[in-house]
Amino acid sequence: MTIKEIQEEIIKLKKEKDFCVLAHAYVGQEILEVADYIGDSFGLSVEASKDEHKNVIMCGVRFMAETCKILSPEKKVYLANPVAGCPMAEQMDLEALEAFKEMYPDHAVVAYINTTSELKTGCDVCVTSASAVKICKALDNDKILFIPDPNLGDYVSKQIPEKEFVFFRGGCPRHAVMTVNDVKKAKELHPDALFLVHPECRPEVVAMADYVGSTTGIMAYAKKSDAKEFIIGTENSIVEHLQFDCPDKLFYPLSINLTCMNMKVTTLVDVLNVLKGVGGEEINLDEKVMEGASRCINRMIELG
Ligand code: 13P
Numbered sequence: 001m002t003i004k005e006i007q008e009e010i011i012k013l014k015k016e017k018d019f020c021v022l023a024h025a026y027v028g029q030e031i032l033e034v035a036d037y038i039g040d041s042f043g044l045s046v047e048a049s050k051d052e053h054k055n056v057i058m059c060g061v062r063f064m065a066e067t068c069k070i071l072s073p074e075k076k077v078y079l080a081n082p083v084a085g086c087p088m089a090e091q092m093d094l095e096a097l098e099a100f101k102e103m104y105p106d107h108a109v110v111a112y113i114n115t116t117s118e119l120k121t122g123c124d125v126c127v128t129s130a131s132a133v134k135i136c137k138a139l140d141n142d143k144i145l146f147i148p149d150p151n152l153g154d155y156v157s158k159q160i161p162e163k164e165f166v167f168f169r170g171g172c173p174r175h176a177v178m179t180v181n182d183v184k185k186a187k188e189l190h191p192d193a194l195f196l197v198h199p200e201c202r203p204e205v206v207a208m209a210d211y212v213g214s215t216t217g218i219m220a221y222a223k224k225s226d227a228k229e230f231i232i233g234t235e236n237s238i239v240e241h242l243q244f245d246c247p248d249k250l251f252y253p254l255s256i257n258l259t260c261m262n263m264k265v266t267t268l269v270d271v272l273n274v275l276k277g278v279g280g281e282e283i284n285l286d287e288k289v290m291e292g293a294s295r296c297i298n299r300m301i302e303l304g
C-alpha cells in the first residue's frame with residue numbers, strides 16, 4: 001500500500017468505528033495528516049478531556065495515552081505503538097519520591113506530566129511545559145519540589161523568583177544533551193535565524209534563545225513571526241512540520257541528536273492496525289492509580 005492509500009483507509013475506518021486520533025507534534029508528518037488533533041502535552045490532555053468519540057488512538061508516548069485514559073475512563077484508549085515510552089517518565093519511582101518528600105515536608109510536589117501514572121499518585125499537581133509557570137504561580141505553597149526535569153524547573157523558577165524551588169536530577173535525554181557549542185555552531189551557519197528553544201534544554205542553552213516555549217508555542221511563534229529563518233531547539237519533527245506549514249520560511253535543526261526515537265517508533269501502519277483490531281495496546285490502569293493520578297491531572301487542567 002502507498003502512504004496515501006493507508007491514510008485513506010485510516011480516515012474511512014476511524015469514521016466507521018468512532019475513533020479519534022490524537023497526535024503529539026513530535027510524530028511524523030504522515031500521521032499528523034490523519035489526526036483529529038495535533039498538539040503539545042497540555043493541548044492533548046485538554047482535548048482528551050473534551051473529545052466525544054468512544055475510542056481514542058494516541059500517537060505519542062505511553063504517559064500521554066495514560067493521561068488520556070485517566071481523563072476519559074469510559075473510553076477505550078489505545079497507544080498506537082506499545083514500545084513508545086518516555087525515558088524521562090521512568091526516572092523516578094514512588095519510593096524515591098517518598099524519600100525526597102521526607103527531606104522537604106513543607107513543599108508542594110509539582111510533577112511534569114512526563115511521569116508515570118503511579119508517580120502522579122504521590123504528587124499535588126501536574127504541569128506541562130506550556131502550563132508550568134501559570135500553575136506554579138497559582139499554587140498556595142511558596143515552596144515547590146519540582147520533579148523530574150530540573151531544566152524545565154530552572155526555567156519556571158526564574159519566572160517566579162518569589163518562590164523557593166528544589167529539583168530532582170532527571171531530564172529529557174534528548175534536550176538535555178544540547179550544548180552552548182551546538183547553538184554557536186548553528187548560529188554561525190545561519191546568522192540571520194532566530195533561535196527557538198524548548199525549556200527541557202539546559203539553562204545556558206535556554207539563555208541564548210530568542211523564544212522559549214512548548215512544542216505548540218514554538219510552532220505558533222515561528223508561524224506568526226516576520227522573520228524568515230529559524231533554528232529549532234526541540235525535537236526534529238518540528239523542523240519538518242514547520243517546513244510543510246510555512247514553505248516560504250527556512251527551518252534548521254539545532255542538532256541531529258535532537259531526535260526522539262520513542263516518538264519516531266509509531267508508524268502509519270500502527271494506526272491502521274489499531275483500527276483493524278490487530279495492533280496497539282489498550283490502556284488499562286489500576287483503579288487506585290486512576291484515582292490518585294486523576295486528582296493530580298485534573299488540578300492541572302483547572303489551574304492551567
Ligand atoms: P511539550 O509537548 O509540552 O512541548 O513537551 C515536549 C515533550 O518532550 C513531550 O514528551
Ligand code: SF4
Nearest residue numbers: 086087088172174260
Ligand atoms: Fe521523553 Fe524527551 Fe522524547 Fe519527550 S523528547 S518523549 S521528554 S525522551
